[in-house]
Amino acid sequence: MKRRKITGEPFVICKGEDGALYSDNGQSLWRVVNEKKFQVPDCVTVICDRAFYKCSPLRRVSLPKSLKVIGNEVFWHCRKLQSVKLPLNLVAIGEYAFNYCWSIETMLLPSSVTEIGRSAFSFCMALTRINITKGVTVIRDFTFYWCVALTDVSVPKSVRKIERFAFSGCKAMKSIYIPNSVRTIGEGVFKFCESLERIEIPKGTLDKFSKLLPDDRDKLVEIDINR
Structure with a gap:
């Protein structure tokens, strides 16, 4: 060119x-x-x-x-x-x-992605589905803030930290799985997630995640599954 x-x-x-x-x-x-x-x-x-x-x-x-x-x-x-x-x-x-x-409905991240910046997808109001790749170690502040249509997202085993308000305002999300690799969870991660019923965690980690998610203890569900 x-x-x-x-x-x-x-x-x-x-x-x-x-x-x-x-x-x-x-x-x-x-x-x-x-x-x-x-x-x-x-x-x-x-x-x-x-x-x-x-x-x-x-x-x-x-x-x-x-x-x-x-x-x-x-x-x-x-x-x-x-x-x-x-x-x-x-x-x-x-x-x-x-x-x-506002108009993006799905986003497929390639496996090569290792860094997603803070608020990268915030206010993507039509986004229903996105994958977080295995190279990502931190889900940063407000990454999916107010993605009101988001229902399908998974947290890979590579993630060590979920920062403040990462999923806040994801009003359509009913469930999410958090692997045992996560060691730190910031404040308000699931604030305003009005439909959230289940936060699935690995069997034997209830005490750990009860401390990490004190405001969402009632939603924690241990599952026996190899992820």
Whole structure:
């Protein structure tokens, strides 16, 4: 893809034929404005912070296999965005990356993802299903805050810590399984989860999780299952 230099040193930003802004080597996507659909070029490895910030017409984006990092607030307030297929080599999703993406219903994270930033999916009001990959060790503050339609989410054995209000406001969630690997749970993790009836935990861990979830003791259910 041809690019035209529009700034000088020390930060060289070029404008591509598609109208978007890129780094000089084309590996970083800086900014896209007012596109209904957009295909990120194959050479891009990083989508920089706020690249699609408040891109209100955006409905669909295609991401390349080369992509490894989605920065902070990349798709913030892209309320019409419906389709995002994350590539297999993606490693990190930044803070508030998909915040207020009201139209996304499902999200499939590739196994390569090891970092999900705080509030990455908060206020994704239509999101019903998402997987947390086995490389993730921390579910950060407000990650799924006010995902009111979320019903299907699983916590993998790699997770050691669930931070504050991570699932708060997930009003449609009826049950969730928490593995024994979890050692720390922050405040208000399941606050405003009005439909939550069962927090499934491994057999023999009731005392442990009663201390970690003092406000949800009555929902704890031990299950004998190899997860």
